[in-house]
Amino acid sequence: MSVKEKSLLGKFDTIDKRFLLWTTVILMVVTSLHPLGLPVPITDNVKKFYDGLNSLPSGAVVLVSQDCDPTRFAEYGGGLIALFKQLSTRPLKVIIFTVADPACVPVTERYFIPILKDAKKVYGVDYVDIGYIPGDEAAVVRTASDLKSIINKDYYGNDIASLELLKNIDGAQDIKDTGGAIFVTGNGSFYYTRQDWTVKYHVTCFCINGVTDLGPLTPFINEGLITYIIAGLPQCAAYETVIGSLGLSSGAVEALTIAVLLLFVAIVLGNISYLSKRRRQ
Amino acid sequence: MAVMDIGMVTSLVFTFGVLSLALYKDNHFYRICESVFIGSSLGNIFIMAYKSIINDSVMPLLAGDIVYLIPIFLGLLFYARFSKTWKFLPRWPTAIMAAIGVAIVARGWIDSYVILGTRYIISQFFNPPNILVLINAFIVLIISISFLVYHIFTFNVQKGSVSYLHRLGRYAQIFAYSLIFAGLVIGGFSLISSRIDFILGVFGFK
Numbered sequence: 090m091s092v093k094e095k096s097l098l099g100k101f102d103t104i105d106k107r108f109l110l111w112t113t114v115i116l117m118v119v120t121s122l123h124p125l126g127l128p129v130p131i132t133d134n135v136k137k138f139y140d141g142l143n144s145l146p147s148g149a150v151v152l153v154s155q156d157c158d159p160t161r162f163a164e165y166g167g168g169l170i171a172l173f174k175q176l177s178t179r180p181l182k183v184i185i186f187t188v189a190d191p192a193c194v195p196v197t198e199r200y201f202i203p204i205l206k207d208a209k210k211v212y213g214v215d216y217v218d219i220g221y222i223p224g225d226e227a228a229v230v231r232t233a234s235d236l237k238s239i240i241n242k243d244y245y246g247n248d249i250a251s252l253e254l255l256k257n258i259d260g261a262q263d264i265k266d267t268g269g270a271i272f273v274t275g276n277g278s279f280y281y282t283r284q285d286w287t288v289k290y291h292v293t294c295f296c297i298n299g300v301t302d303l304g305p306l307t308p309f310i311n312e313g314l315i316t317y318i319i320a321g322l323p324q325c326a327a328y329e330t331v332i333g334s335l336g337l338s339s340g341a342v343e344a345l346t347i348a349v350l351l352l353f354v355a356i357v358l359g360n361i362s363y364l365s366k367r368r369r370q
Numbered sequence: 371m372a373v374m375d376i377g378m379v380t381s382l383v384f385t386f387g388v389l390s391l392a393l394y395k396d397n398h399f400y401r402i403c404e405s406v407f408i409g410s411s412l413g414n415i416f417i418m419a420y421k422s423i424i425n426d427s428v429m430p431l432l433a434g435d436i437v438y439l440i441p442i443f444l445g446l447l448f449y450a451r452f453s454k455t456w457k458f459l460p461r462w463p464t465a466i467m468a469a470i471g472v473a474i475v476a477r478g479w480i481d482s483y484v485i486l487g488t489r490y491i492i493s494q495f496f497n498p499p500n501i502l503v504l505i506n507a508f509i510v511l512i513i514s515i516s517f518l519v520y521h522i523f524t525f526n527v528q529k530g531s532v533s534y535l536h537r538l539g540r541y542a543q544i545f546a547y548s549l550i551f552a553g554l555v556i557g558g559f560s561l562i563s564s565r566i567d568f569i570l571g572v573f574g575f576k
Contacts, residue, residue, distance in 0.1 A: 110392050113559075117566050122575060163564035164557050191418030192411060221418045223426075227474050242425040283478035288486070301553030304546070312486040322560045340576075341563035348559040 101355075101362035113351055117344040124343050135327045138295060138317040139175070141270075147180040149269040150258055154229075155197045156189035156277030161299060162196055167338030168297045168325030169274060173201045175332050177208030181269075182254050186219035186240075188228050189276040194221050194244065213252045220244030226280045233261040233285035261290035270295055270316075278302065282309040293317075297325070374572065382572055385565050513542045 145151065153176075157169055176183055183205065187193040197218060205216050212218075219240055222228045231239045236259050240249055249255055257263060264271070270293035273281045278296050281287060287294050287309075293316050298306065300321035309315045319328050322345055325338035374382075387403030423445075431438040444466060450459035491514075494507035519532060520539025527536045570576045 107393060107395075114389075114393065114562065114566070117563055118570070121563075121566055121570055160561070161557075164560040166564075191415045194418060195414070221422060223419065223422050225471075226478070227470060230474055240426060241429055246425075280478075283482035284474075288478065288481045299553065300556050301550055304549060304553070308483060308487050308490070312482065312490050314482060314486070321556070322563075337564065337567075340567045341560060344563040344566060345556070345559050348563065349556060352555065352559075 098358065098362050099366060102359045102366070104359075109351075109355055113348050116347050116351060120344045120347045121340070125347075127343055127346060129323065129326045129330050129339065129342060131327045131331060132324060134317070135319055135324055135331055138319050138328065139331045141293070141295065141317045142172075142175055143179070145179065145181060145270060146268040148182070148267065150182040150184065150254070150264050150267045151176070151269045151272060152264055153183060153185045153201075153272040154274065154277045154281060155185055155187050155201065156193050156273070156275035157196055157297075158190050158192040158275065159196055161275055162200075163337075163341070164299045164322055165274070165297050165319070165325050165338075166196070166200065167322070167336050167341070168319050168328050170200055170204065170336055171325065171329045171332050171334060171338075172272060172295075172297060173204040174334055177204055177210060182214075182267075183210075183216040184219065184254065184258065184264075185216065186232075187221045187277075188225060188232075188280060191221045193275065198244075213247070214254060217252050217254050218244045219249075226284060229277070229280040229284050229286065233290060236260050261286050261292050265290055265292050269293075272297070274298060278306060278315075282306070282314045287314040296320075378572060382569065385569060389562075389565070512538070516542055 153172075155169070157166060162169075185197060185201070187197065202218060210216050220243065222232065222240060224231070224239070228239060237249055237255070242248060243252065258267075261271075271281060271286055272295045274297045278298055281294060282296075286292050294314060296306065296315045296318040298318070298320050303318075303320040306315060306318065306320075310318060319325060322338050323342050326342040329336050329339045384403050384406070387399045390397055391400040423442075427438045427442055431442065444463040447459045447463050450456040491507050491510055494503055498504035498507070516535045516539035518539075519535040520543070523532060523536055527533045567576065
């Protein structure tokens with residue numbers, strides 16, 4: 090028989106979830122409007138990521154497998170914007186494509202290409218956007234050994250043969266020979282870390298992903314297949330701080346912290362309420 | 371207030387529409403937003419796939435590379451589904467795609483998950499940089515074994531040492547999945563946080 094609760098704590102485990110959601114949203118709005126000025130800890134892996142990119146030699150060719158779709162953009166899109174900002178300050182050649190989901194391509198076009206354009210990078214010479222390559226993991230295997238065999242045109246319809254940047258680049262070994270690296274993100278990260286790019290050719294791998302991906306990616310980090318990694322909104326905010334360009338992640342990290350704290354308090358109170366009720370029953 | 375273009379207005383309306391499900395209840399406004407999202411995503415994927423087939427298969431074929439006839443032919447077989455006589459034909463491209471997919475994934479998994487993973491754990495036992503790494507390697511080893519036990523002994527194991535490993539495997543999975551779920555929740559809050567930032571920006575509060 091259930092016991093009718095009168096105290097607020099007693100009612101906590103049966104509270105309407107909308108009450109919690111409204112409270113969360115209101116707190117997040119207030120935090121966004123009046124930042125608390127919480128420090129953003131700059132962890133070792135963020136520093137290493139930044140230094141690792143800076144240590145790439147001038148003229149090196151890097152591949153960015155942009156597999157962050159619009160639904161994941163809010164979590165680590167800020168980190169990717171920061172990555173492109175850092176890339177644009179270095180004399181590196183950038184090849185961009187997407188293998189995981191065609192929905193990632195508009196993200197590239199809207200947020201990342203303008204950064205390279207603003208940095209006066211020349212299309213075809215300093216950077217190339219190939220767009221979406223279908224085939225998921227099979228495509229990734231092929232890009233490592235013979236990139237040009239599966240692409241004929243870039244995202245804008247230009248012939249691949251006409252692009253100067255790709256003249257001497259036909260796969261992982263060529264990129265490695267220039268001293269370059271790969272930058273992976275989203276679901277694509279898993280394709281590269283278990284296929285030839287890292288396992289066979291040992292190309293240096295930088296990774297920007299969500300918190301959820303960190304667990305499944307940990308074996309690859311331990312094994313050295315991923316050399317540098319930034320995971321989740323707080324680390325993306327730290328990365329923005331390191332490159333000196335606060336943006337999307339820095340604006341959202343405080344609100345996220347407050348939301349997570351509220352959630353934690355709600356879980357604790359809900360469990361206390363549930364356990365005390367069960368004991369009395 | 372920011373100067374609103376059509377994209378910004380659409381984004382704002384759809385943000386409110388999607389949030390209305392969580393903050394209010396299931397409603398027509400939310401349903402419309404959901405349908406538009408799915409429809410536009412499919413439209414986008416269709417265009418990308420179409421462009422890819424034209425650029426990377428049809429154009430090389432027209433240029434004389436007849437190897438591309440094979441994937442195009444296999445793709446066309448999917449349309450045999452509409453015929454009562456030939457509706458079994460799509461099984462062939464499906465089987466080929468599944469076989470290639472499994473082979474490629476298995477090839478990668480053996481190297482990266484099994485061989486390199488095992489080598490890493492063993493190396494930590496013989497040459498640990500500090501005690502924490504050794505403890506970590508020990509936990510990974512025990513949980514890996516318990517996980518295998520849990521999935522091999524699928525019947526109800528009640529007694530003996532196997533039962534402890536079986537139970538440990540179950541708890542380890544609960545713990546791992548709860549961590550993944552926590553990550554998803556944080557990811558969800560990141561999305562809301564970024565949307566709130568966007569809404570405040572549109573109305574000129576930031």
